[in-house]
Amino acid sequence: MDHLDALKGEVAQYRFLVELDNLLRPILDPVEITLSAAQFLGQYLKVSRCAYADVEADQATLNLTGNYTNGVPSIVGRYNADTFGPEFVRLSLAGVPYVVEDAEIDERTADVRDSYRKAQIRAVVSVPIIKAGRFVAGMAVHQVVPRRWKADEISLIGMVAHRCWESIERNRIARELHESEAKFQTITNAMPQMVWTADASGLVDYHNDQLFDFAGVPRGTTSGDAWTNLVHPDDQQQAFKAWSQSVATGTPYETTYRVRHHSGEYRWTLARALPVRNGVGAIVKWMGTNTDIHSQKLAEQVLQETNARKDEFLAMLAHELRNPLAPISAASELLSISRSDDHQVQKATSIIRRQVGHMTGLIDELLDVSRVTRGLAQLENTLVDIKQVIAEAAEQVRPLMEKHGHQFSMNLSPESVFATGDHKRLVQVLSNLLDNAAKYTSPGGHITLTVSVSPGEIALSVSDDGIGMRPELLATVFDLFQQGERTADRAQGGLGIGLALVKSLIERHHGTVTANSAGPNLGSDFVIRLPRVIKASEEAPVTKPNSLTSTRRVLIVDDNIDAAHTLAMLLEVLGNQVAMDFHPEAALARSESEAFDVYLLDIGLPEIDGYELAHRLRSRQGNEKKVFVAITGYGQEQDRQQSAAAGFDYHLVKPVKADSLIELLNKLN
Template sequence: MSTPTAPASGIPADQRFQTLFEQAPFSAQLLSVDGRTLRVNRAWQDLWGAHDGDPLLEFVLSGYDMLADPQLEAKGVTPYLRRAFAGEAVRIPAIRYDPAELGKPGLARWVQATARPIKAEDGRVAEVLLIHEDVTERLQAERELRESEAQFRTIADAMPQMVWSTLPDGYTDYFNEQTYEFTGLPAGSIDGERWADILHPDDREEAWRKWRHSLETGAPYEVEYRLRHRSGEYRWVLGRALAVRDGQGAVIRWMGTCTDIHEQKRARDELLASNRRKDDFLAMLAHELRNPLAPISTAAHLLKAASSDPAKVQRSADIIERQVRHMTELVDDLLDVSRVTRGLVELDRQPVEMKTVLAHAIEQVRPLVEARGHELTTRMPAGDVHVLGDRPRLVQVVSNLLNNAAKYTPPNGALSVAMAVGEDVEIRVADNGMGIEPDLLPHVFDLFTQGARTPDRAQGGLGLGLALVKSLVELHGGRVVAESAGSGQGAAFTVTLPLLKKGDLQAQAATPAIPLPRATHQLRILVVDDNQDAADTLGLLLETLGHEVHVAHDSARALEAAEASRFDAFVLDIGLPGMDGFTLARELRASVSGAAATFIALTGYGGVDDRHRGQEAGFDHYLVKPAEAAELAALLRR
């Protein structure tokens, strides 16, 4: 029989195996086919803290049968070992080992193992090599990472913004719940590049361009774009992202948010548009005011140069008069729209027959209609139609609409005025003229808004008419709407006013005049109103009723009068220059003259908040102009 020869290196094979086994950097345990431990290496001893003389080492190496260990059976290890002894290489999942179970001190460890069969030449399993790996730190790190991610998701889901994250290459792998709430899409449906599907098509190129720049440079990402909302509407959002870097500065992740800024952006855009309209209006106003100055200046020079020529003097005077009248109309328009839009206009409400209103409005505009060669048609219902309103102001509403129709319709156009009666009264003014652009249509009633004007500015005016129309109609409890199919398609304006029905009309007509009760005893009354006519006429009325009246037109004079004399009652306007009526009432109430006096507000401010402020200021009564004289007289009689 031949004996085994040593390899060329001179080291026997079993010695080489023993050296490799002992010096291996991993924990190794060699098992016999019947499950006993034959040997363990130094790394195994270090893993388990068992060295020469340790009872555990002696226990493991002295007939310990792993297959019969009830603890390993309970942990589910034995089935894996049996597969290894049957010839299969198996990986045993991480299992928690507690040194206390082996009667040893120390912390519990998590160990993952691989069992590999060592086979003889005939294919039979001779031994099994069990390699252990301590994965305690790795599992602990994974658990902490999971807890951190869970905490992050909780925080992210609680945020009002959409939160997202991507891998270093930009692949999106996380969205919070708010994202899916906003989009209405199923969770996970927009991962990766599918995110682009909900971007507005017009915004994708810019968003991707900036995103690619951030990915290439690591620079912060910020862009405004529109995302498809669950309602189907595209809403503006602000997208931001920052790079998360490791200790060496390399990008390991991107964290981003999307904030819904739709309302803020719309308000900002509207404010910018409003400012542009205001600037355009001011430029147009300057142009309109300068235009008359040129002929006025020329006419003035002509008067100087040709003062002895009666014809030229007369012609120059006519020019000046005509241009001054035009400038006066412009200023009047400005003042009128200012008063109306600020609620400073008082309506004289009476039953008004609307056919007469339309007839007067047409009469005012007819010279312009005829000058431009327009055809004007009317359509009226049978019988009288009444509303409760201010007749001159209603004429102003219709004439403004007709004037616009005539100006913005090319010569020889068609205009129409129609009135219909149902639950309300509808007056419709239409034309086949220039029309209104779709983007301008929602703003035609706003101040400082005007459509395109021809270079020769043939239309003239300041474009305030529609703002005035809207305010006056709303003061009458009505509404006005504009319609147009677009440029060159004409326009129509429909005014709707509450109908004064026959029963209400009869009641209005039959209401007897309320007698003015004369004073039972004379009061000393201070009337304060910056409108001199209003103050003086009210003073005369109260004197006629038997009172002694003092009139002041501002707060300073009212305070001086109160210091000089005692009054039984104060009738105060609220909209006073400088110190308003609320403040004046407090000052007077605190004075000796006003401590026991009666305070009556007589003002154009009639809102709920105004009345509440009146009570806080110390007014005993709050009357809204035009107040019934009998009501005021009755209050003073008390």
């Protein structure tokens, strides 16, 4: 019988708790929660009073809120815990229920009995709630008459107390979360970017208003993976792949893709996201933005197209300028080889060769600065003897210095000096600085090249006592097309691109170059600093051949008749047997009856270009191992790659120098 009664009590208690949960679930206000729970429990236990209290941080002050009464006054208010006796305080802090069956005879209430009488408390059960070791809340029931409390009643009071606290905390967290989300949405909606968040798995769970206004789609239609529907079809795979990679690795996300605008246009955006991690480093959220960069992207595309057109124009300009230079250069080479005794002829030949070289140098420099400043030029990466670089650079500029009577001195370190880089380019850099010093220093002036070294650095200084620079010129001296002051006759010449080339090349060598001048007519000083490599031995210099060791049968195909004739005359003087054709069809016809060791083909031929002609000629029986040389005004790296792909063995740029031809033909041995 007792067992059956106990079972009925458990069932009744279970039903009570279920109904209590249903009662509290929709309630949000903390006071209403405690009041409803106190009333429900008080009526169930048939007590005089039931109250819930929050405990302040000092664990000594109680705030009684939910207060059910039945025939006794309300005691809602703020109390010191010791109002209910020291034993109440001790047990509450220890997390133990405080149970009094009759306050009039219980020794524990002796010191506070008057307070109990005033509050009409004769019997009491108070159950504390302990969280993280602290007394944070409690629930108490009072009886106006003595009462023997049952264990299941004390247990039920504790369960109700905890349900109240949990409901209040849950609603507090939900309320704070709602307020935080509202604040977050207010902040993100005030931002110009499209802001979004995603969960740890990468599924997007929020977009601010900017995205919906931008795309013109209903709010809430871009969650999960649905955002990809707004991405341009050509960009979807790349965008989703980059996002998946970041989610998988936890690395920051950054990419660009086009998003459909409400106008129907796809606009470029920059997408970025960072992971939000918890205290143990696990990703709990992703915070991201999309920024409209459409105008910037279009501007970049226009700039790229402009640069491409500029490069095409420079290549075409160089080609068109080199074509007429080719026969002039070949003719001057021929005259110099002919050993004429006529002094005037030799003098004119010298002038022509010098001016052709100057013109060719200007063309090469113009193309070179375009490649180098955009990082397109390929640099060798070998051990370079800086003293050899200095010797070659000084030799190139020495004629100009001697012409102006300059006093040129060099202060070199006795140590061996090596760097890593491109020997030819470093000679070009140093000769440029020496050439500038010679151009801008008055006749009889002084130019000094000084080399100083430290364990990790090489410093090369080119100083002069020439015209110097104003501060405004000094600030822009390395800018493209920047030049010093010019006289009306432009005696110094040049295009104003040399120093821009110097700066770009030195930076490509992981070095720096600086310019200094005390002012006009006070000279200038340029200092190059390069990383130093310690190397004990020096490599032997390479010498160029200057004469042919054997002769060849050569076919020249060029629609520029003057260029073909002068090149043929030059090759014949060097001892070769030469034939010429001015049209590719004629060359194809000749190849059926004549055999040649070397084919020199112009690329820009009519009807059949040089690439196709080389392919057809090489396919003829017996020509498989013959040598094909492209002779063209196009000399950029992509032009060389294209000629190699077409089957050419060598690529020479007009105007072709005699030494270059001799060196090439000697290689064939």
